Amino acid sequence: MAPLIELLFLLLPVAAASGWWVARRGAPARRNRRHPPHPAFLRGLNYLVEEQPDKAIDMFLELVEVDGETVETHLALGSLFRRRGEVDRAIRIHQNLIARKNLAAEQRGDALFELGQDYMRAGLLDRAECLFQELVGLGLHRQRALQSLRELYEQERDWARCLEVAELLDPASDPSIKVAIGQYHCELAEDARRCGDAARATTRLSLAREADPECVRATMLEGRAALEDGDPQRALALFMHVAEQRASYVPEILPELIDALRQLGRDDVPAVLEDLAQRHSSPALTLGLGDVLAQSRGREAAMDLLTRYLSRHADLAALERLLELQVEEPSQGEGLNGERLRVALDVTRHLLARQAVYRCEHCGFEARSLHWQCPSCRSWGSVVPVQPEPIIGEEVLHERRLA
Ligand SMILES: [Zn+2]
Known part of the structure; x- marks a missing residue:
């Protein structure tokens, strides 16, 4: 749709309100008759035709008097402009609403909330924050304003303030809040660990698990911290717990899990990984097991594993590893056969890089x-x-x- 036509379409609610405004002020007997368009409405249309949308909006804002019955029209128009990415226009419409003295408290709350959304969209986070805090203080749209504050602090990566706001929200109305609280504690734990404050990191991870017992990230971070702190036994227990909580994340901690097993002098690393792979097939787990097998039982054992796996899974990473092992074979990687294998390996790597x-x-x-x-x-x-x-x-x- 051409921009002009689209804007005209967007302004239809205002045009309708303008007709209503004209009709409302006419004599009751004439209300059902056709009315000539209001001159200001025609001037507004003229501005549209001349591709001067801002002047057209000014005209419509002036034309459609803000009262209890036209607030919805203004709000709808402002929201439409914001959704179209025309945030400056949305801001003007909502500011125009808020400047009116005759708004009911609920309507003022609606306009403040919408203006806060406009500021968020425009990246004016300080202004948005003030409006949402005002709404929370007034007790208007409290839940929505708190949610918006949480989103705003997430954008700023201000995890402590995210926590403050999230703890004011009702988890019964949104179960994802406890998940987010667990993640905020994990973010703060990682910050503490980076600053060398291990005790504060440990406290944060306990709080994460308290908020969300299923928080697999907290388990992973606790396992890594245990390994760094020289406690492979505890690290291993935590890494095995990751598999129980959410097996799809096992590949994320696989190198550390193998490290913990080796630090403990365990000679059953392949068996542990085979058991994990049986419970949860994944590319990284199979590759990790393949590498362990190549070291402990030789290249042939690793290639057998990868071949069995690839017969059931269309997995480019495993295919790449199998071809690498094949190319590394002295009897396979030379001559014409070796050249063909290397071409297959190049194609696989190319596809893998795009995946x-x-x-x-x-x-x-x-x-x-x-x-x-x-x-x-x-x-x-x-x-x-x-x-x-x-x-x-x-x-x-x-x-x-x-x-
Ligand atoms: Zn997503």
Whole structure:
């Protein structure tokens, strides 16, 4: 839709309100008759035709008197402009509303909240914060204002203030709040660890588990801290607990888990990983087990494992590793055969580099590194390692083609 036509379409509610305004002021007997357009409305249309939308908006704002019955029209128009990305215009409309003295408290609350959203969208976070705090103080739109403050502090990565606000929210109305509280404590624990304050980090991780007993990130961080602090036994127990809490995250702690087993002098590393891989097949777990097998039982054992795995999973990372092992074989990696293998390896690496490693379970956002908060839908703990697709047998494929 051309910008001019689109704007005209957006202003239809105002035009309708203008007709109503004219009709309302006419004699009761004439209300059902057709009325000529208000001159100011025609001037507004003229500005639109001349592609001067800001003057057109000024005209409409002047035309449609703000009272109890036209506030909704102004709010709808402001919200439409914000959704279209025209935040400056949305701000003007909402500021115009707030400047009116005749607004009811609830309507003023609506306008303040919308203006706060405009400021958020425009990146004017200080102004948005003031408005949301004012709403919380007034007890208007309290839950929504607190949620917006939480989003705002998340943008600023001010985890302490995120916590303050989240603890005022009612977890019964939104179960994701306790998940977010657990993640804020984890963020603060990581900050503390970076500053060398191990005691404060430990306290934060306890609080994370208290808020969200299923917080797998807290378990992972506790395991890593235990390993760094020279306690591989405790680290191993925590890493094994990660598999119970959320097996899809095991690949994230696999190198540390193998390290803990080795520090403990365990000679059953392949058996532990095989057991984990049986419970949860994943690319990284299979690759980790393959590397351990290559070291402990030789290249052939690793290639057997990868071949068995690849017969069931369309996994490029495992295929890359299998081809690497094949190329490294002295009898295979030379001559024409070696050249063919290297071409296959190059193609596999090329495809692998374009493949997403993580995906958000909520919105499908894809990434190549782990984000605890999805950058797209902003939900916490929803970005997980991508699982390979199962290989579909020829018979199933044939049936599908017939269907
Ligand atoms: Zn998402």
